Amino acid sequence: MLRALLHADVPVTGPHGRGFDGSGAAVVLLCVPDGAIAAAAAQIQPGPLVGHCSGATGLDALGGRGFRLHPLMTVPTTGADFTGVTAAVGGTDPAALAVARELAERLGLRPVVVAETDRVAYHAAAAFAANFLVTLESAAADLMATAGLDRQVLVPLARAALENWAATGSAALTGPVARGDEAVVAAHRQVIADRRAELVPLFDELVAATRRLV
Incomplete structure (x- = not known):
């Protein structure tokens, strides 16, 4: 994801390690295992908008206002080309959703809103595929x-x-x-x-x- 963001000329810092509190950031995108999302989000101090890249984890794991951006693409360690790939996006409010959409579009992704009630079915279908x-x-x-x-x-x-x-x-x-x-x-x-x-x-x-x- 970092490579894709840099390639899209999105200004980024990092990647940051465990315990990063979001200092100096307007948006923090958590690219961590599902089980670590809640703990990583809890480390972020008030201020930045927090998002995660999981398809299976709900927005509630962020502990407050935030967004989800999940590229529907397998991403090996060498990176991936996201051009034209669907991305499931969601947000706790319209402004957070707008950030998810903008990030997706900057990466060349095609954002689609997946409701929280459909999130697990969406991710299960992806696992099948x-x-x-x-x-x-x-x-x-x-x-x-x-x-x-x-x-x-x-x-x-x-x-x-x-x-x-x-x-x-x-x-x-x-x-x-x-x-x-x-x-x-x-x-x-x-x-x-x-x-x-x-x-x-x-x-x-x-x-x-x-x-x-x-």
Whole structure:
């Protein structure tokens, strides 16, 4: 986030460590783990407007007036390009919300207001789309390794599937479940049971979910 702010020519100081009290700042943006937000916010002395970057944590963790700015993007240690990415924003009052919107726009993000009552559902959907995708692809790579191939052979397939889903939604679904080829589904389950038995429950749940989608 710091790199993105600097790239957008937003005047910043820091990053500041544990115990920073906000001295000299007009706005303090907390980029800390969810469980540390309330404690970090409590350290900020009256004056600066305080915000956090969590998608799952409520505004109440700030202990008073503040805002939320959550880029809907995975951010590795090397940073991320936020251009055109959606950002969930919220504020305890219109002025705080306006600051969140302005920061988002300065970063090239597309701000959308997510109500407090929808915040957890929004974040759970994000976890499905990103975190669980990595879990799923890692499971596929683990199984592919038993055939002597590495995860890179799966990358074009996974990318194409995601792009097709982006374009057409569930109509992008292909494969034996979509075709109703139960013999192949059974063969898949058997080889998974033989080679990576720990993946059978995941396979069963995914087959059931895919059948519902079909």
